[in-house]
Amino acid sequence: MQKVLQELLDLQNLDAQLREVRDLLSTFPKKLAEVEARAAGAKAEVDGSKAAQVETIRERKKYELDVEQWKERVRKYKDQSAQVKTNEAYKALQHEVQTAETEIAKAEDRLLEQMVAAEEYDRRVKASEKLLKEVEEVARGARAKIESDRGTLEKELAALIAKRSQLVSGVPENLLDHYERIAKKHNGVALAEVRDEKCTACGMRVRPHVFQEMRRRGSDEMFHCETCTRILYYVEPESSASIPASTGHNHSAAVPGRE
Ligand SMILES: [Zn+2]
Known part of the structure; x- marks a missing residue:
């Protein structure tokens, strides 16, 4: 992660x-x-x-x-x-x-x-x-x-x-604002885990290319659930290996501070 x-x-x-x-x-x-x-x-x-x-x-x-x-x-x-x-x-x-x-x-x-x-x-x-x-x-x-x-x-x-x-103190201010804004809307829960390619907070399916990018080692993009707007994170299971680093993805929904 x-x-x-x-x-x-x-x-x-x-x-x-x-x-x-x-x-x-x-x-x-x-x-x-x-x-x-x-x-x-x-x-x-x-x-x-x-x-x-x-x-x-x-x-x-x-x-x-x-x-x-x-x-x-x-x-x-x-x-x-x-x-x-x-x-x-x-x-x-x-x-x-x-x-x-x-x-x-x-x-x-x-x-x-x-x-x-x-x-x-x-x-x-x-x-x-x-x-x-x-x-x-x-x-x-x-x-x-x-x-x-x-x-x-x-x-x-x-x-x-x-x-x-x-x-x-280690989190950029705009990111902190972003986190707090989302948390405020969702009873303090701004981040949602992705499991089975779904947002665990609202159940919305994550688009395959987003999921793939989330799993890519070294990816520094931030993704949001399209339905509930929570920040998504994915924990790679111990056994499966990360997808090798690749380039060329560009997701507009990934900029912190923008919803
Ligand atoms: Zn969601």
Whole structure:
């Protein structure tokens, strides 16, 4: 294969590796965001259960106060009962006492409900705190792994970039432009191998005289697929010998930089 084609092929392989590394690197922000979202979710669960716990404590205090206030009224009505003069007034006070006692019973029921609920919230708080600890532990590991993988890939990327700039320094600028223009059109694949006298990228048959010229030792022409415009290269099988050098071919489609 021509030296220049080999260089372009090396460049194409390098560009494929670069794309792969860059694609991988581009997935890291999303991976990190997923880790943070899981940790934030677990934290929100703890906050939510703690808020519910605080709310039950607040309500319990309110019902405790209700009980106290109704008990205070009962005491007051009973004191008053001892001093009333009429039967009606006494009955009215007795009725007030009954009402207050009903309210005490209701408040005590609510209080009991709140205490049962509080136990449930205590359990929820403990469970969510335990889960948060586990999630944070996992998140720490995941973050470290992501950062370490990212570091490795960034080093790899820097090495590939250095290797690429070294490689392209040996390639004429117009040829490099030509390569990049074709690569851009074809998902980074500017060169296509010819196998069975066909372009392996699009399947188009290569004209016999072109194929013959490609195989000629010492040929320095560059050929393009007539259909997909990719730069063609041919790797001579180990066993078959190259066609001896000959002259007289002139292919207009072979000038780099012209498509
Ligand atoms: Zn083709």
